[in-house]
Amino acid sequence: MNFDDVLAGVEGAEPISGMLEAWRWSPTPRFVFSLALDSKRNCAYQMNVIDHFDQGLVIAVLEFAKDRHLAEEVKDDTPFTVAPGFTTEFHGFDVVVAVPPAVHQYHFGRGNALGEQIIGVFPAYSCEFSGHETLEEAIHRFKRMIRPTVVERPVAPYLRMRYENTRTGSGSLGPSRGFTTTDVLLRELALLEGTVGSFVEWENFRGEVWHVTWDGSWLINGSVSEPLSETAVLSTLGCPESP
Structure with a gap:
């Protein structure tokens, strides 16, 4: 897939200042989507936020995912790939989590193949994941409990x-x-x-x-x-x- 060609068809996509091969766009006034190519250019990492766009945090998460090549760690039987060692100055997050298309479902139903090449990433807390979630459980937690698009969210412990x-x-x-x-x-x-x-x-x-x-x-x-x-x-x- 030629990501440049695909992104050319995404209305309002613009480069993220301070990061190479990364773009952002707002499909609605409340949402900002940010995407960065993996260094091998065969997939991309996407982080979505609502209401509060913290560019420093978004860049930190995308760079962390790229440096760790998280796409290579994502497996079908581990819908949450939890990468420790992440820190930020103004947030308490201690991990970055990567999820496959089956969990994030970004771009599905939009008539392009971009969604299948996207790894969803977001900052989180290690206590929110056991590492043994089924796909069904991961989708439920991702969409209804963890609220990964909310930067200022409270901790949602695995309970x-x-x-x-x-x-x-x-x-x-x-x-x-x-x-x-x-x-x-x-x-x-x-x-x-x-x-x-x-x-x-x-x-x-x-x-x-x-x-x-x-x-x-x-x-x-x-x-x-x-x-x-x-x-x-x-x-x-x-x-x-x-x-």
Whole structure:
């Protein structure tokens, strides 16, 4: 594919100042798409942002992806390729994540072949990925939970949970833990006291599991304990504080 020819047909595409073989364009007033060719020129990396375009961060992510040749690390069975060692002066991100076309779906349905040659990249936090996500899980996390286009986003930790509360009658379906958010975890833990037979169980990105019940006293992984504070609960997820 001749990327120059393809980009010539992208309305409003212009070179990114300070970076070679890189372009940006805005399909709508809120979005800015940025793309940079890999040094081998057989694929490109694209980072999309909404509302707040931080050119320094975008260039840093694209240059990191190019220097690491992340396209060579992306595999069909690992929909999130997490590359550590990324740092920025004004953000807490510690990794750059690359995703294949099946996850990002950029340019699909637009009548050109560009999408199949694009590796989506974005800055993220290592605690957001286990490395064992299925394709379906990765698409769900990418589109609905991580919000990679939002530069100033809060941390979205990898958090799987199941629970049952005998007082409220609420609970998860089946024996498997499902993806959820920290506010749900904290809410269900707060509702646990005084509900014999209830439990809350969650798993972090390392595969570590906590099982909390109340039976006249707090039991955490089978041992009597003081109730976990909000800070202690969040620390089990291994994430930095939200920027």
